[in-house]
Amino acid sequence: MTHRGYRYRPTGPGVRNRGFHLPQVPDGAARAAALTVGAGVLLVGAATLLRATTQDHGVRDSAPGRTSRQSFHGAYAVTGRSVTVNRPRAEIFAFWRDFANLARFMENVERVETRGEQSVWTISAPAGATVTVRTRVVSERPDEEIAWQSTEDSDIDTRGKVLFRDAPGGRGTIVEAIVAYRPPGGQVGRLTAKLFQKEPAIQSRRDLKRLKMFLETGEVATSQNRKAA
Amino acid sequence: MRALTFQGKQDVRVDTVPDPQIVNPRDAIIEVTATAICGSDLHLYDGVIPGVMSGDILGHEFMGRVVETGADSTLQKDQRVVVPFTISCGKCFHCVKSQYSACDNSNPAEKQDLTEPLYGHALSGLFGYSHLTGGYPGGQAQYVRVPFSDIGPVVIPDGPEDEEVLFLSDILPTGWMAAENCDIEPGDTVAVWGCGPVGLFAIQSALLMGAHQVIAIDHYPNRLALARRLGAKVIDYRGTRVLEALKEMTGGIGPDAVIDAVGTESHGLAPDNVLDSMKQKIGFGADRGHVLREAIMACRKGGRVSVPGVYGGFVDKFPLGAFMEKGLQMRTGQTHVQKYAPDLLRRIQEGEIDTTFLISHRLPLEDAPRGYANFHANQDEWTKVVLKP
Numbered sequence: 200m201t202h203r204g205y206r207y208r209p210t211g212p213g214v215r216n217r218g219f220h221l222p223q224v225p226d227g228a229a230r231a232a233a234l235t236v237g238a239g240v241l242l243v244g245a246a247t248l249l250r251a252t253t254q255d256h257g258v259r260d261s262a263p264g265r266t267s268r269q270s271f272h273g274a275y276a277v278t279g280r281s282v283t284v285n286r287p288r289a290e291i292f293a294f295w296r297d298f299a300n301l302a303r304f305m306e307n308v309e310r311v312e313t314r315g316e317q318s319v320w321t322i323s324a325p326a327g328a329t330v331t332v333r334t335r336v337v338s339e340r341p342d343e344e345i346a347w348q349s350t351e352d353s354d355i356d357t358r359g360k361v362l363f364r365d366a367p368g369g370r371g372t373i374v375e376a377i378v379a380y381r382p383p384g385g386q387v388g389r390l391t392a393k394l395f396q397k398e399p400a401i402q403s404r405r406d407l408k409r410l411k412m413f414l415e416t417g418e419v420a421t422s423q424n425r426k427a428a
Numbered sequence: 429m430r431a432l433t434f435q436g437k438q439d440v441r442v443d444t445v446p447d448p449q450i451v452n453p454r455d456a457i458i459e460v461t462a463t464a465i466c467g468s469d470l471h472l473y474d475g476v477i478p479g480v481m482s483g484d485i486l487g488h489e490f491m492g493r494v495v496e497t498g499a500d501s502t503l504q505k506d507q508r509v510v511v512p513f514t515i516s517c518g519k520c521f522h523c524v525k526s527q528y529s530a531c532d533n534s535n536p537a538e539k540q541d542l543t544e545p546l547y548g549h550a551l552s553g554l555f556g557y558s559h560l561t562g563g564y565p566g567g568q569a570q571y572v573r574v575p576f577s578d579i580g581p582v583v584i585p586d587g588p589e590d591e592e593v594l595f596l597s598d599i600l601p602t603g604w605m606a607a608e609n610c611d612i613e614p615g616d617t618v619a620v621w622g623c624g625p626v627g628l629f630a631i632q633s634a635l636l637m638g639a640h641q642v643i644a645i646d647h648y649p650n651r652l653a654l655a656r657r658l659g660a661k662v663i664d665y666r667g668t669r670v671l672e673a674l675k676e677m678t679g680g681i682g683p684d685a686v687i688d689a690v691g692t693e694s695h696g697l698a699p700d701n702v703l704d705s706m707k708q709k710i711g712f713g714a715d716r717g718h719v720l721r722e723a724i725m726a727c728r729k730g731g732r733v734s735v736p737g738v739y740g741g742f743v744d745k746f747p748l749g750a751f752m753e754k755g756l757q758m759r760t761g762q763t764h765v766q767k768y769a770p771d772l773l774r775r776i777q778e779g780e781i782d783t784t785f786l787i788s789h790r791l792p793l794e795d796a797p798r799g800y801a802n803f804h805a806n807q808d809e810w811t812k813v814v815l816k817p
């Protein structure tokens with residue numbers, strides 16, 4: 200593990216700090232392709248292990264950890280994105296902290312409900328299925344950071360944080376979201392694999408762009424010519 | 429409603445499609461009273477810009493009457509408006525800097541995946557111009573859904589005819605910005621490649637901005653005649669060695685600024701252009717950079733290169749050495765229409781700019797496919813087509 204930037208470092212029970220967790224192999228026609236990808240991951244895995252050990256003693260660059268060519272950190276897949284939103288920091292923090300708002304710009308999130316300490320995320324998965332993720336806030340600094348972690352009874356083991364800081368030159372606020380997750384086994388695992396592992400970075404990129412659209416313009420752009428039925 | 433739809437390479441058709449609705453609060457619905465076919469549409473027609481799908485409604489130069497407004501639109505029913513082809517939110521970093529065609533928020537997030545890998549950044553939304561720029565249904569139709577209608581549309585007071593103001597939607601500001609990007613100084617010669625609508629408005633603009641002389645280059649006699657009528661000197665590249673002529677017409681110096689108003693579909697049998705045409709046919713995202721190369725070679729040392737002509741992919745044999753060693757500057761981009769339209773409207777109203785001289789054909793929307801075929805194949809006579817839905 201290297202220690203640069205905001206690289207996510209999972210700790211605590213249930214976290215394996217060795218080796219690589221291969222993605223779940225999806226069903227059917229995609230199997231052959233996934234196996235090829237799997238072989239690629241093994242190769243990349245070996246190379247990255249080497250790189251990780253040399254890097255611990257070598258010179259590190261200033262780039263955020265998530266831009267590393269390695270995308271698995273321990274058993275966790277990590278994805279992160281940042282976006283600059285032309286709005287004041289406190290406003291964006293407040294918007295995000297009201298977790299129900301997240302469904303307004305996160306494409307796969309159907310709703311987020313607050314139950315006491317917990318937030319219950321209903322996430323749509325392929326073929327009409329849904330996955331339930333339960334999280335609780337583990338740390339919070341007003342207008343700066345919110346970090347969360349899934350609870351024991353969650354379908355997916357995930358943790359993440361979002362950071363807010365002033366952009367230079369009056370450009371608004373830099374919002375940086377980092378999410379790590381460990382896909383479980385079984386049916387839910389397969390759904391999760393389909394949901395996240397195809398292109399984990401794409402979803403977070405799109406979601407943050409929608410957040411920016413919503414906060415800057417009051418709406419989320421669409422080229423649909425008619426309202427959804 | 430009736431709308432012109434893309435079906436395939438050089439195949440467009442007028443179809444009946446569902447009417448648009450208000451979808452977002454800042455939307456308005458416009459009933460189109462006049463719309464035009466642009467040289468940019470020809471790149472789609474020829475299939476050299478990727479990301480156009482069968483059934484897409486084309487058209488990005490249009491105006492009309494407001495028939496419906498969303499809760500946050502500032503337009504009023506029955507207002508007459510010209511709609512910029514660039515869709516811009518007015519609130520993002522770029523819009524605030526008047527870089528409207530670089531808007532961050534108008535291309536739907538799921539469409540931005542297409543251009544981010546291709547260009548390094550996602551493009552803004554444009555009407556009727558492929559899914560790279562949002563897949564927005566275009567203006568060659570009876571009705572258009574106009575997003576961010578509080579920022580884009582220019583309200584036109586009574587007075588000017590539709591035709592006089594229609595080109596505020598694109599080609600007039602495009603020609604104007606092309607000339608502005610030349611930073612014209614007294615005594616300057618500006619050379620303009622392409623006497624299509626964009627080139628013609630660039631010529632007119634450069635002269636208004638005080639260019640000493642404008643030299644226009646094309647091969648169509650009628651288009652060259654239009655350029656000459658505006659006050660340009662002209663070069664027919666089929667009979668004249670362009671680089672030599674430009675030097676001789678500028679006392680051996682070369683033009684101070686050059687404008688590529690042709691873009692990726694250069695005509696002619698220059699060897700580089702023949703090779704590029706072959707690559708373009710195979711469809712590797714290869715641009716035909718003949719005009720840009722020639723313009724860079726022609727430009728005087730320390731001069732300016734302005735590129736309103738559209739390119740979509742990669743260009744070979746870019747004369748980077750000439751560009752660097754001569755210390756040239758290049759400026760380009762889809763036009764920031766909203767930045768220029770109000771001032772240009774005033775100039776039209778005051779009779780400073782002639783906007784209708786280039787219209788050669790007026791057709792009903794139903795005849796749009798004929799308009800495309802001729803604007804494409806008979807460019808000399810068909811200089812600009814206006815469609816009336």
Ligand SMILES: NC(=O)c1ccc[n+]([C@@H]2O[C@H](COP(=O)([O-])OP(=O)(O)OC[C@H]3O[C@@H](n4cnc5c(N)ncnc54)[C@H](O)[C@@H]3O)[C@@H](O)[C@H]2O)c1
Binds near residue numbers: 468626691738
């Ligand atoms: N930047 C923008 O926002 C913007 C807006 C509108 C149009 N455009 C682009 O501007 C370009 C011109 O548009 P238009 O509507 O005038 O198109 P057009 O097709 O009507 O005109 C192009 C002209 O270039 C001439 N030409 C071709 N090869 C030439 C060569 N080798 N040397 C000299 N002239 C040559 C043609 O004969 C024709 O007259 C297109 O690429 C179009 O996509 C850009």
Ligand SMILES: [Zn+2]
Binds near residue numbers: 466468469488
């Ligand atoms: Zn155009």
Ligand SMILES: [Zn+2]
Binds near residue numbers: 518520523
């Ligand atoms: Zn914008």
